[in-house]
Amino acid sequence: MQSIIEIKHLFYRYEKDTVLENINLSIPDGSFLAIVGPNGSGKSTLLKLILGLLKPQKGEIFLFGQEISKFKAWQQIGYVSQKANSFNTGFPATVFEVVASGLTKKLGMFKFFKKEHSRIVLDALDAVGMKNFHNRNIGELSGGQQQRVFIARALVSEPKLLILDEPTVGVDAENVNAFYQMLNDLNKNRGITLLLVTHDIGTISDKVTHVACLNKNMHFHGETSEFEQLKKEDMSKVYGHDVHLIAHNHDHGGVLK
């Protein structure tokens, strides 16, 4: 399988503090990877490096097989930031208008929105289960629904890789499973590779195919089934204190809490 992202011996430091140390990571095409780590573990720095907002000081990053400094096809990467949740909720825009704004760059300057673009927008809303809400004002929706809308906004440019920064922060506990089911559908039905970053191991579900644990170093990187067998001690290495891994009863005990 071809790797969508390949990171080799990556180092990064701000002033004195080393944030990332010898990171090696490979994200296969079609996988659903969750990177977990506590606050300040370098997750955001790693994302910024992958998105090209920071330059690697040592080591290499390859996107779609191409060295990052030569990579041009950024529209293949969709990004849903953590801040998407903290927008002005009183903003008078419909869900449709918000999702359509994801086409701004793709359409280019001085180009107008046409009928065929409406189809793309509605299709993206359908993919995140929000089609029926297209005519609602964005501020009327719950945090989880808004998060879905922002994912739809990223989908309209038809990315092959979707990067989500703490996507479940605004999602109610009871809706987290449905949210992961939606991500799973994107992953399986549309073949979009997913990279999800979170500080909360409780939110990793059995839908995730690969897990990577980050705290300056990469402590674990492999398939989810192996991660489930990780011992308590390994997790406390990452988190610096005891972590309780509680298996859910349903399925094969894939959800970690």
Next chain:
Amino acid sequence: MIQGIFHYEFLQNAFLTGILIGILAPLLGVFIVVRRLSLIADALSHVTLAGIAASLLLERNVAALAGLNPLYLGMVFSVGGSLFIEKLRGVYKHYQELAIPIILSSGIGLGVIFISLANGFNTDLFSYLFGSVSAVSRTDLLVIFIISILVITVIILLYKELFLLSFDEEHAKASGIAAKSIHFIFIVMVALVIAASMRIVGILLVSSLMTLPVAASIRLAKGFKQTIFLSVLFGEISVLGGLFTAYYLDLAPGGTIVMLAVLILVIAIFYKKLIIKKHVLSEVESSER
């Protein structure tokens, strides 16, 4: 009843200008309000005042500039002020709203000095402060017409980008939109419209035409396009209704226009409350069934 308007040229000028301003001010106002920059209009109108005062001073003291239309220098000052605001917002990244009082007080300070140098207030200056229907000339109308075409064209061409910048500036920048240039173009347009509006409503009331119709519209509209449409509609009702009322009741037009906009706002707020109440009531009813 309407005969008077067609009869007198100054009334024609005032009404045509009013129609244009009624479109422009709320149109730009929507983008200003949703970006939480409502006070920018106030700051720029006070800078415009300094420009007007400077122009009146020049008119009095330099023979060659005797016929100078104060609108021009007002615009120059307004655009200059908008550029300073942008610069200051960059300097005080974490206190961006500071730029507004700085520019506002500089504008008044400068304006007061120019006014005192020009031997104090006179009727001419007064008409700029509070608006004066009889002061609108054919040249003013022409200048405002050109500004209207310019502003509407730019808004149509840059609508997508302006929407994204207003809704989510960070995302806009991350997706490679020329945020700085677009914002620059936008703020210059705001400056031009403010200078152009002062003939009708006056410097002290310009910002109200950019914010009040939008404030009413946000309560009622579904979506951004509808917000724009309702804002412009409310703006037009205020301006035209205000001009008519002022003409027949012999009131100050600027004040009448603004109070009409306030009235619309109050109605919008109560109407919205009524809808919510009805909605809640019907929900309670259906759950009781």
